Amino acid sequence: MNLFRLAGDMTHLASVLVLLLKIHTIKSCAGISLKTQELYVIVFASRYLDIFTDFISLYNTLMKLIFLGSSFSIVWYIRSHSVVRRSYDKSQDTFRHYFLLLPCLLLALLIHEKFTFKEVMWTFSLYLEAVAILPQLVLLQRTRNIDNLTGQYVFLLGAYRGLYILNWIYRYFTEPHYVHWIPWISGIVQTLLYADFFYYYFDSWKNNKRLQLPA
Template sequence: MKATKRPIHTASTWFRRQPPQMKAFLAVACGVMALMFLRMVVHNHDNLFVAAEAVHALGISLLIYKLTKENSCAGLSLKCQELTAMFLGVRLYCSFVMEYDIHTLLDLATLGTTLWVIYMMRITLNSTYMDDKDNFAIHYVIIPCAALSFLIHPATTHHIVNRILWAFCVYLEAVSVLPQLRVMQNTKIVEPFTAHYVFALGIARFLSCAHWVLQVIDTRGRLLTALGYGLWPSMVLLSEIIQTFILADFCYYYVKSLFGGQLVLRLPSGVV
């Protein structure tokens, strides 16, 4: 066991000592290698998007298990769940009026479980909710996302309101995890189920980002044209990349903690 941990510890120590530019380069290099691997093993890249939603649903299931087993919502951000319910609700409406498919059913199931988590945190387990730690001002993300959606949205034949709402849910999803990261930043100690949930979000975001990037590569950029013209296609891709990088730092410490055999994740100062 010690022989297994020693190379991981050595690599981790070496990585921490690198300057920010080198860390960024290594992170991008790992991401590119992961994309190349997915491109080789996954032939239908639409399956990556389905897998992303399935992993998100798995993360929600871990939250439900935590709430029912421990009768506590300590360490969880209610604001994060509310933002998640908001963008899922908007996306579900847009799916019904714009393009009903399998993703609509997956979003419906995820929204239902998210609303149940919100109910448990607000009503049943409210006494264990860490209100003082969940202090992220969500209007700082809702207002900019709404303003941006008015300026940059799909240029399709659908009604202008539906196009603006679709853009809003894309932008809001990209930053919806920020309140949860703030809670973990305030507590510095993340219990297992919460860590598993956030890691699942990170994996889901990466799979979703990989779906879009590989689709653009496979179509040699024609997918961006199919999404519309102007800045909207680039904003869709940028939103996916932002979601991935927001969670990348946490996922690194999660994997490091997992290999180190730690049940509780302790975040160093400055993380997330």
């Protein structure tokens, strides 16, 4: 494992910890899209079907369990915890996220590396992850004023994908025959979706002001 992938994994883990900190400590999910969190549950559940059949390493298994457990936990808290649930702004989080599922599944059935159930579901998870952040970005644009923890969460999610692109570039030049177009293109699309958010995030940081997206 190279430094870029490790940094990407740790950044992804940090994003989850920031969100859990917000939910558990402040008892609030204000500014957090339940729709995006539900999509991440589907992403991880479809990607890690091999968790009990194919052992790669202890690190790999632990990370899979962490992301599966945390994603289900976050959705449960937003939907079922009496205090956290009251802070969820359902009227603003109206992106029709289920409309993303069928196109991603059809694309996975058409474009994949190998036509097996686990491979198609893994490919589906890549396509879905590329667009899973859309409900969250739309919600932030509607609410405009973004609290610090929510901004940090979204920034870390975007940074994780950016670091993974650096990991792919590194492996392309250091490993023979390392070519995987599906995760590459999906990752680039996902990173581009963060471009507008990154611009305003760094602008707010540079000018020491509250993060605010344009309407």
